[in-house]
Amino acid sequence: MNCIYFDHNATTAPHATVVQEMGDALQIAWANPSSTHAPGLAARRLLVDARARVAAFLGCQVAELVFTSGATEANTTAVLGALALHAGTVRQRLVLSAVEHPGLLALGQTLRARGVVVDLIPVRPDGTLDLAAAAALIGDDVALVSVMGANNETGVRMPTGALARLAHGAGALLHVDATQLAGKAALHFHDSGADLMSVSAHKLHGPKGIGALLVRKGLALPALLPGRQERHRRGGTENMPGIAGFAAACEAAGRTLAHDIAHMAGLRHTLQQALLALPGVVVYGAHAERLPNTLCLRFGTLDSEQVLGKLERAGLVASSGAACTAAGTQPSHVLLAMGATPLQAKASVRFSLGRDTTVAEVQRAIATVQRVIGPLLQDHAAQAQAA
Numbered sequence: 001m002n003c004i005y006f007d008h009n010a011t012t013a014p015h016a017t018v019v020q021e022m023g024d025a026l027q028i029a030w031a032n033p034s035s036t037h038a039p040g041l042a043a044r045r046l047l048v049d050a051r052a053r054v055a056a057f058l059g060c061q062v063a064e065l066v067f068t069s070g071a072t073e074a075n076t077t078a079v080l081g082a083l084a085l086h087a088g089t090v091r092q093r094l095v096l097s098a099v100e101h102p103g104l105l106a107l108g109q110t111l112r113a114r115g116v117v118v119d120l121i122p123v124r125p126d127g128t129l130d131l132a133a134a135a136a137l138i139g140d141d142v143a144l145v146s147v148m149g150a151n152n153e154t155g156v157r158m159p160t161g162a163l164a165r166l167a168h169g170a171g172a173l174l175h176v177d178a179t180q181l182a183g184k185a186a187l188h189f190h191d192s193g194a195d196l197m198s199v200s201a202h203k204l205h206g207p208k209g210i211g212a213l214l215v216r217k218g219l220a221l222p223a224l225l226p227g228r229q230e231r232h233r234r235g236g237t238e239n240m241p242g243i244a245g246f247a248a249a250c251e252a253a254g255r256t257l258a259h260d261i262a263h264m265a266g267l268r269h270t271l272q273q274a275l276l277a278l279p280g281v282v283v284y285g286a287h288a289e290r291l292p293n294t295l296c297l298r299f300g301t302l303d304s305e306q307v308l309g310k311l312e313r314a315g316l317v318a319s320s321g322a323a324c325t326a327a328g329t330q331p332s333h334v335l336l337a338m339g340a341t342p343l344q345a346k347a348s349v350r351f352s353l354g355r356d357t358t359v360a361e362v363q364r365a366i367a368t369v370q371r372v373i374g375p376l377l378q379d380h381a382a383q384a385q386a387a
């Protein structure tokens with residue numbers, strides 16, 4: 001690929017050891033890990049080893065780790081499981097944040113149509129969660145509070161510790177969608193205060209189609225896909241190459257995490273400062289606690305599709321927000337929730353850097369934006385002044 005890839009929040013390229021271990025798993029551990037013959041036992045050994053490596057990276061016990069097909073399945077299992085756990089009681093309300101992943105918000109809509117009360121915690125203009133509003137919404141009829149660890153569009157972090165106290169004070173469970181945290185922030189399930197946590201391998205240089213739901217010890221969460229695998233918490237023959245790749249990705253991320261965080265934060269700072277010098281540039285969540293790699297901004301109100309098209313033709317790939325909605329023409333629900341107008345929200349551009357992003361790439365990206373978008377911004381500013 002001969003472009004600068006600044007879309008790591010959408011997905012990341014698999015690490016070399018991930019590709020290697022996935023290939024090995026297909027050759028060596030192709031058997032069914034539930035089989036009791038020798039090939040099956042070889043697969044089981046790989047599964048046990050991989051589970052330990054993923055658990056070590058996520059700060060959970062091996063028995064708390066349920067492999068899923070990714071974060072969407074993990075999120076869905078958490079929400080439907082929490083409701084099923086409290087079935088027949090008054091605890092049937094859900095509290096989500098207004099800036100959750102589109103998949104989770106869509107599940108909320110489906111549940112609403114079935115009569116479940118789903119409340120959304122608002123965010124402030126800088127993207128941070130309104131904790132006072134959260135406190136008012138979290139009562140003793142709530143089954144689950146579900147928020148992201150960090151937002152995929154703006155990178156703004158959520159106050160999960162404070163939410164854990166609020167949720168537990170009301171007798172509710174807390175689920176954290178940590179999909180964007182993994183590989184970009186220190187992550188420790190036990191320290192987080194969460195009862196349930198979702199992660200996805202493809203955001204940290206692992207393969208797609210594999211992720212995990214962490215379930216706090218002692219919590220008998222009903223399965224979304226019943227079956228005997230994963231201690232009866234997720235049926236279906238295990239995705240062995242995916243699991244092997246996930247373990248390799250976690251191990252690689254864990255080795256260099258502290259360095260990667262500092263590296264990405266430095267590069268993001270350089271990019272942000274250079275782009276802020278252009279007329280009309282507004283950065284979302286600039287002063288909030290954010291992921292080190294994410295820079296969400298708008299170039300005045302220049303339409304993001306136009307901006308992204310020009311940048312891609314000049315060799316720089318970014319996104320207008322979540323990949324799941326980027327293909328659509330809807331303004332970002334995240335930016336609308338932060339108080340942006342539809343015109344402003346349709347102008348958003350997200351640059352998300354990776355741990356392998358280089359200083360040279362950032363310098364080239366800055367020069368590209370200045371050359372390609374700079375003149376448009378000058379015209380835009382002149383028009384705004386004339387109007």
Ligand code: PMP
Nearest residue numbers: 070071072101152177179180200
């Ligand atoms: N949650 C968040 C915060 C995400 O960014 C994503 C990926 N866009 C998902 C969930 C969905 O993850 P997956 O692709 O593994 O289903």
